[in-house]
Amino acid sequence: MREQVTMADVARVAGVSTATVSYVLSGKRPVAPATRAAVEAAIADLGFAVNTAARSLRTGRSSLVALIVPDIANPFFAQLAATLQEELRGLGMHVVVCNTRADREEERALLAEAVQQRFAGVVITPFRLLPKDLDTLSTAGIPTVVSADVPFGPVDLVTPDARAATRQALEGVTAARRRRIAMIAGPRDATGGDPRLELLRSLAPQFGTSLPGALVVRGEHTREAGAAGFAELMSRRYPPDAVFCANDVIAVGALGKAHELGIDVPGDVALVGHDDASFASLVRPRLTTIRYPAEDVGRAAAELLRERFEGRRVPKTVRVRAEFVARASV
Known part of the structure; x- marks a missing residue:
């Protein structure tokens, strides 16, 4: 039976220390390209695998x-x-x-x-x-x-460090002459409350607007909740002209409901998501959002x-x- 190849064997063939082999495998410290190449060649030649x-x-x-x-x-x-x-x-x-x-x-x-x-x-x-x-x-x-x-x-x-990005989002929305801002937020019993809502609310006065409780609706982080929340906001006597969403999934649900109701985005109402999920640039109109990578x-x-x-x-x-x-x- 063939003996188990060890990290020491790899180090001997590559002409390096076992610590260097460990660094190449873990990536926890930088290794010179030539040294990395030598270690990787030794691993391939010997058929070494981490013995988990x-x-x-x-x-x-x-x-x-x-x-x-x-x-x-x-x-x-x-x-x-x-x-x-x-x-x-x-x-x-x-x-x-x-x-x-x-x-x-x-x-x-x-x-x-x-x-x-x-x-x-x-x-x-x-x-x-x-x-x-x-x-x-x-x-x-x-x-x-x-x-x-x-x-x-x-x-x-x-x-996330989202304060500057949220400020930019508010700047963009208010520059488009939107002042009646709403949010489709997460559920009340979510862990830690809803810090994205609180951040938006704390920054809004800097741009001559606010986020009153009457223009905040809550639901799960789902498309269905986004659609229901958007419909509820648009049924208000004085509906918002900009809607922020707790994430992009909610925003896509809101966008679908806008199409269904014949409400133009962004003509009638601006829409802002959060996270920049992969579909955010694929929907129409393409979704303005706060990217959390x-x-x-x-x-x-x-x-x-x-x-x-x-x-x-x-x-x-x-x-x-x-x-x-x-x-x-x-």
Whole structure:
């Protein structure tokens, strides 16, 4: 039987240290192109593969990282999953995507499963969880990264820096002489409230407008909720002339309802989404939105996990810059 090829074998053939081989595999430190090429050639020649089974026996953990999201059908989360998988591949980790349908009990059940299966790490976008719900992961010693708009207890956090982008969106809307601003927001019981609504409300007075409660409707982060919310807003005695949406999925639902009602976008009402999902530039009119780059979120989450695997103990927050993307719906 052929002996198992080790990292030391790769290092010997490539003429480098085992630490350098590790850096090439994990990507955690830069390696000179010529050195990387030598290591990759040795890996190919020897047929080396990371022995995840041995590592699992040694550490008591699997090689799996759970990505827990509220809606895998949303392209934002699909791109997040793809990026996270790509970033963790060099560590010999694999991503398992778990869809909660924004249901609290499903979120809690998946946390329990991650503990039971001894997952190597968890990246989660909580929708109805409470910070204390993550205590079970902390107790089990499972590194956890939360992707959310607000802090979520003493854990690593990836969060948007959307203030400048939201200000630009308001500037664009008000420059088009829109003053009666509304929002289709998320549900009241969502984790951390609705910080996108609060940010918009806090900035609106700087542009000579406001966001009164009468022009805020709430619902799930779905196309159906977007359509229903838009219809409700347009039925007001004094309907808005600009509608912001908590995400692009909601915005597309609102856009479809506008077509159905014979309301012109942007002629009668401007429409602004959030996230810049892949379909935002494909619908007609093309959707003006606030881009929150899923790729950057995925890379940040992977880096935070890598640091935890290497022994970092103090919680860390990474802010990902959002960008205003002006298209045809304003």
